[in-house]
Amino acid sequence: MSLLDFARGPALQWAGIIFVLGMVWRTLGIFMLMRSSPLSANRDNHLFEHGVRTVWSRFVPAPVFEKKVSFQYVAGWIWHLGFLVVLLFYKVHVMFFEGLLGFGWPALPNSIVLAIAGVTLGVLLWLLGRRIFNPVLRYISTFNDYSSVIITTLPILTGLLTFTHFGIAYETLLAIHMLSIALLLVWFPFSKLFHVITLLPSRYVLGVKFWRRGVQA
Amino acid sequence: MTTRHVPLGERMQARGISRRSFMKFCATTASLLALPPALAPKIAQALEAQHRPSVIWLSFQECTGCAESFLRSNTPSVESLIFDTISLDYQHTLMAASGHAAEEAREEAMKANWGKYIVVVDGSIPTGDMGYSTTAGESNIDTLKHVAEGAAAIVCLGTCSAYGGIPLADPNPTGAVSVQDVITDKPIINVPGCPPIPAVMTSVLVQFIAFGALPELDHLNRPKVFYGQNIHDRCYRRPFYERGQFAESFDDEGAREGWCLYKLGCKGPTTYNACAVLKWNEGTSFPIEAGHGCLGCSEPNFWDKGSFYAPLATATHLDTTELAVGALAGAAVGLGAGYAGRAVQKRNKQGPFEAQPGVQPTAQPDPAEKEKS
Incomplete structure (x- = not known):
């Protein structure tokens, strides 16, 4: 069995199963935990609406912190959206999902996806460098932070190398790209990348808690 | 002889x-x-x-x-x-x-x-x-x-x-x-x-x-x-691959226009041979030129590498049934973990406070001693 056969076959198979298993496991486990019941009267009667409002308001920086955190927000938006576009709208990726799901969707032209992937990779590398070289960020960063960024960056990097047939043989690049995706799938449910599931609910819970106490968050 | x-x-x-x-x-x-x-x-x-x-x-x-x-x-x-x-x-x-x-x-x-x-x-x-x-x-x-x-x-x-x-x-x-x-x-x-x-x-x-x-x-x-080189790198249809123009079936407009056959399972990118250059029948044609994707016939185990008509970008073993089984297993583990977590939460709420292992209670300074100093 060649490296590509392994990557296309057992590696993606097991990574996919572990990904789904881990995501369902952790999601159910977290949502089944008991919530603490309030010990005082609510100071707001529209908690649901305000909780939802907090979910959306956190997508942009708070005015008071705008100068300090805008770069982080913009960079985050760029690479998250770029990653999604490349994942879902690159022709070859659409073929992958079509092979798995039985249906596909229109893709973007390769030149556009290539440009977006390049920008996404650049931003991710910049953020990784910033985390390494900024003393404050370095101080508060853990293994989970570095590994999650690197494991997210690898598929973009190897995908670009595969697309351009850069360096080594295409089948080796394609195999490495698929293995990097397998690594991402396995790492995803058990790392900070799981915030894909927890981000919005936790914002909602936080918003409700604040508004209940009269804090307009 | x-x-x-x-x-x-x-x-x-x-x-x-x-x-x-x-x-x-x-x-x-x-x-x-x-x-x-x-x-x-x-x-x-x-x-x-x-x-x-x-x-x-x-x-x-x-x-x-x-x-x-x-x-x-x-x-x-x-x-x-x-x-x-x-x-x-x-x-x-x-x-x-x-x-x-x-x-x-x-x-x-x-x-x-x-x-x-x-x-x-x-x-x-x-x-x-x-x-x-x-x-x-x-x-x-x-x-x-x-x-x-x-x-x-x-x-x-x-x-x-x-x-x-x-x-x-x-x-x-x-x-x-x-x-x-x-x-x-x-x-x-x-x-x-x-x-x-x-x-x-x-x-x-x-x-x-x-x-x-x-x-x-x-x-x-x-x-x-x-x-030394794969067929894809020397294929006359390569520019269509670069532009993302693929034939969707063997008789669609893309196929008639000579677009890339990658989506129809062409194994040219992983097959090393001189077909695209030397061709057959005294340089007349080769399979891709005739309208069919490369089968990868000059590579080891080419017969057992999945369907000839599945693109190289697809997984060969993964399918939705397996993912569904994974999801069910995850649900079972998640429910178990959830119930176990709730039990621990209940026990912690009902029982007396216990310091976490490894946490030492800190001694509070005597206020009288503090005033003296």
Whole structure:
């Protein structure tokens, strides 16, 4: 069995199963935990609406912190959206999902996806460098932070190398790209990348808690 | 089929082949082998002076497609001439002799050219029941070992002899193996393909005859000059791949426009061969040009790498049923973990406070002592 056969076959198979298993496991486990019941009267009667409002308001920086955190927000938006576009709208990726799901969707032209992937990779590398070289960020960063960024960056990097047939043989690049995706799938449910599931609910819970106490968050 | 010591140049003249045609062939061969043009006269000189090298062609588990591809050119070519100028002392399909006479011819050729003859093999070798494939009562593996003993080199013609090919495909009922699985002490050149390109075969023979040396080989023992690049990199449809223009089916507008066949399962990006450059039928066409994706026939285990019509970007083992099973397993584990977590939460709420392991209570300073200080 060649490296590509392994990557296309057992590696993606097991990574996919572990990904789904881990995501369902952790999601159910977290949502089944008991919530603490309030010990005082609510100071707001529209908690649901305000909780939802907090979910959306956190997508942009708070005015008071705008100068300090805008770069982080913009960079985050760029690479998250770029990653999604490349994942879902690159022709070859659409073929992958079509092979798995039985249906596909229109893709973007390769030149556009290539440009977006390049920008996404650049931003991710910049953020990784910033985390390494900024003393404050370095101080508060853990293994989970570095590994999650690197494991997210690898598929973009190897995908670009595969697309351009850069360096080594295409089948080796394609195999490495698929293995990097397998690594991402396995790492995803058990790392900070799981915030894909927890981000919005936790914002909602936080918003409700604040508004209940009269804090307009 | 006996060895005649008449130089090639004389035989060509006898057959009415002009010197110009011969030199053109030598120049083409030098070009195919990526040799400097200055070596073309040396190739001609070597071939002219060369006595017919003895070739013993062994056919095992095969379909004769490789031999057909090599021999059945519809017009005589200089390539067929060079084949005619080797001493083909043994070949089941072509030789006039049969039965014991044929086997005796092989033995005679081996004795007369011991250590110098070339063995060409097409077909894989069964290792299961020896009765699967025999010649004159002798199993293929015994014949191969016996004939290879006195060979100068072995040329594996076609994917079956090079890697086991279709006979080796799952479930491999005959226990088929390749030549290099059996013979490990002789130089082996693999010329894979189903079938291989005739010009590749003749060029390999010419290099061996002219220079007495094997061509440079890659990690799979294939001549680098022919198998150094993948088909995709030299495919005339490559620009469409770059632009993301793919045929969706074999009869849609994209297919008619000649767009890339990647989406229809073309294995060109992972297949190393010279098909896109040398082509078949005297350079007329090759499978992709005829409208069908590459099957990857010159790569090991090409038959067992998933559907020919599944794009390379797709997973071969993953499907939604397995993911659903994974989700169910995850739900079971998640529910278990959730209930366990709730139980711990309840116990913590009901019971007295207990310090977490490893947390030491900090001593509070006496206020009176603090005031004094």
